[in-house]
Amino acid sequence: QKEVEQNSGPLSVPEGAIASLNCTYSDRGSQSFFWYRQYSGKSPELIMFIYSNGDKEDGRFTAQLNKASQYVSLLIRDSQPSDSATYLCAVSDSGYSTLTFGKGTMLLVSP
Amino acid sequence: NAGVTQTPKFQVLKTGQSMTLQCAQDMNHNSMYWYRQDPGMGLRLIYYSASEGTTDKGEVPNGYNVSRLNKREFSLRLESAAPSQTSVYFCACAKGTSNQPQHFGDGTRLSIL
Secondary structure: OOOEEOOOOOEEEEOOOOEEEEEEEOOOOOOOEEEEEEOOOOOOEEEEEEOOOEEEEEOOEEEEEEOOOOEEEEEEOOOOHHHOEEEEEEEEOOOOOOEEEOOOEEEEEEO | OOOEEEEOOEEEEOOOOOEEEEEEEOOOOOEEEEEEEEOOOEEEEEEEEOOOOOOEEOOOOOOEEEEEOOOOEEEEEEOOOOHHHOEEEEEEEEOOOOOOOEEEOOOEEEEEO
């Protein structure tokens, strides 16, 4: 049973702070990792994806991957109230057929 | 430039009724997916189609059937709806296999009484 674990939160941060969201996964053969943002009542929206160990930056977002420790994280710099949402981590299976999603971490950014 | 279109957006059914959820994508992607999302359970894969002409079961396929009608369309059918199938259903597509990002439709909110 492939598992993707996320802290359900809520993670509360003040506006302007760095939010750090973490995800661990069980399938050591996983190769592709995705972060989605989901506002309440809306569909998941892709934020970033990462395939290689290390950091990948896109604007205020940085994805970090450590395959040896089987974790992936998302950093949001200069957090804004509009970043308040649930963040879903998704991990590919080793057969490249499907994604397994974590249950998501709720982020609350207070003004 | 619609991306992934799901119909209907909302539906209420009675137990035992049947229904087909429709999904169409204009992204020219090969792979399509059906998920359900329940509170506290996250997104769970029901069925997927890696390419036109193929379908495979996901994590929670019982009570559902799918049809990949052509490259653009992938439908999900509930033959005899049960209250446990009350959920939000999302369709997604991806260019290829799971090393490609998936793009989601707006969802169908289904209630079964």
